Amino acid sequence: xxxxxxxLALNAVSTILFAIGLFNSSxxxxxIGVLNDLTDTIxxxxxxxxxxxxxxxxxxxxxxxxxxxxxxxIALMMFSGSIVGxxxxxxxxxxxxxxxxxxxxISLYSVSASTALNSVSLLYSLRSLRRNSGDPTTxxxxxxxxxxxxxxxxSLIALYTRSPIVDIVGSLLMTGLIxxxxxxxxxRIYEVLVGRTxxxxxxxxxxxxxxxxxxxxxxxxxxxxxxTEDEYLLILEVEVxxxxxVEKAEKLADTIERVVKEAEPRFKxxxxxxxxxxxxxxxxxxxxxxxxALEE
Numbered sequence: 001x002x003x004x005x006x007x008l009a010l011n012a013v014s015t016i017l018f019a020i021g022l023f024n025s026s027x028x029x030x031x032i033g034v035l036n037d038l039t040d041t042i043x044x045x046x047x048x049x050x051x052x053x054x055x056x057x058x059x060x061x062x063x064x065x066x067x068x069x070x071x072x073x074i075a076l077m078m079f080s081g082s083i084v085g086x087x088x089x090x091x092x093x094x095x096x097x098x099x100x101x102x103x104x105x106i107s108l109y110s111v112s113a114s115t116a117l118n119s120v121s122l123l124y125s126l127r128s129l130r131r132n133s134g135d136p137t138t139x140x141x142x143x144x145x146x147x148x149x150x151x152x153x154x155s156l157i158a159l160y161t162r163s164p165i166v167d168i169v170g171s172l173l174m175t176g177l178i179x180x181x182x183x184x185x186x187x188r189i190y191e192v193l194v195g196r197t198x199x200x201x202x203x204x205x206x207x208x209x210x211x212x213x214x215x216x217x218x219x220x221x222x223x224x225x226x227x228t229e230d231e232y233l234l235i236l237e238v239e240v241x242x243x244x245x246v247e248k249a250e251k252l253a254d255t256i257e258r259v260v261k262e263a264e265p266r267f268k269x270x271x272x273x274x275x276x277x278x279x280x281x282x283x284x285x286x287x288x289x290x291x292x293a294l295e296e
Contacts, residue, residue: 006121006124006125007044007121007124007125007144007145008041008044008045010117010118010120010121011037011040011041011044011117011118011121011144011148012041013117014037014114014117014118014121014148015034015037015038015040015041015114017110017111017113017114017117018030018033018034018037018110018111018114018152018155019034020106020107020110021033021034021106021107021108021110021111021114021155021159022034022107024103024104024106024107024110025101025102025103025104025107025159026099026100026101026102026103027101027102027103027107027155027158027159027167028087028090028091028094028158028167028168028171029151029154029155029158029159029167029170029171029174030107030111030155030158030159031086031090032083032086032087032090032151032171032174032175032178033111033114033148033151033152033154033155033174035082035083035086036083036147036148036151036174036178037114037148037151039075039079039080039082039083040079040144040147040148042075042079043072043075043076043079043144044144046071046072046075062227062231062233062269065227065228065231066192066193066227066228068228069189069192069193069228070193072185072189073186073189073190073193076182076185076186076189077186080178080179080182083175083178084175084178084179087171087174087175087178088175090171091168091171091172091175094164094167094168094171095168098164098165098168099164100162100164101158101159101161101162101163101164101166101167102162103159103160103162107159108156108159108160111152111155111156111159112152112156114152115148115149115152115153115155115156118145118148118149118152119145119149121145121148122142122145122146122149125142125145126142143181143184143185146181147177147178147181150174150177151174151177151178154170154173154174155170155174157170158170158171191226192226192228192229195225195226195227196225196226197224197225197226197294198224198225198226198232198264198266200291200292200294200295202264203222203224203291203294204288204291204292205263205264206224206234206260206263206264206267207219207222207284207287207288207291209259209260209263210236210238210256210259210260211284213252213255213256213259215240215241215244215248215252216238216239216240216252216256217238217239217240217241217277218238218239218277218278218282218283218284219236219237219238219239219283219284219287220237220238220239220275220278220283221235221236221237221273222234222235222236222284222287223235224267227268227269230266231266231268231269232264232266232267232268232269233267233268233269233271234260234267234269234270234271235271236256236270236271236272236273237273237275238256238272238273238274238275239274239275239276239277239278239283240252240274240275240276240277241276241277242276242277244274249274252274253272253274256270256272257270257272
């Protein structure tokens, strides 16, 4: 089963269990946990619907996968904003009054079951990531499941101790966790949407391998961008000896493309232009220095 589908099913049940805990307790941590689980369920549903609509056509030559990032970013902004706003309001009120935390065995059992389900979702997503390390949706479900599991543990501690201080501190930790994860995910999505380059290590290896191809004299243009986290684009302008036949030029271009895709299969789109050798200093050295200057 797709990790998103599996996480969606477990998250829906987890939300119901957390809600049962909410009706049997007065903990702010549980309230924030319910809202977090509910927004995650809606977010996963949006992501799943976006994945189902992915397609390629002449109108969308690179597919509609980036739509998943756009919908995820919109959902992230809406849901994280609502959670943080709710949490700040509740925490500020509780700091002033410090109301007693009420809990029952039912609330403890239901939140425990919810936390266990989120842990199962996390383990399933981690297992799926090992099989497909470049899947961005699986990475997203791992982040969600991790946050939900930690939120569940914090809520359990608050319910068990029944301490207003523990509940307030736990709520602050949950709010900070949700805000931090949201900002991290949002930045990652933004970088993909604006076409950030793939990791530095990948770029250096690709450039090095291209330069080692027999017949390649220099690389003048080396532009790489992420279409998605699992799909890269590469544009090359390569210098070759003048007077090369059309047949040899085609074979050389095919060889370069094969070398690139063997080194990094995520380069699904490779465009190569062959030009005669120029009487200028090697350009690849400048390109390599620019790669070295990139942040990790």
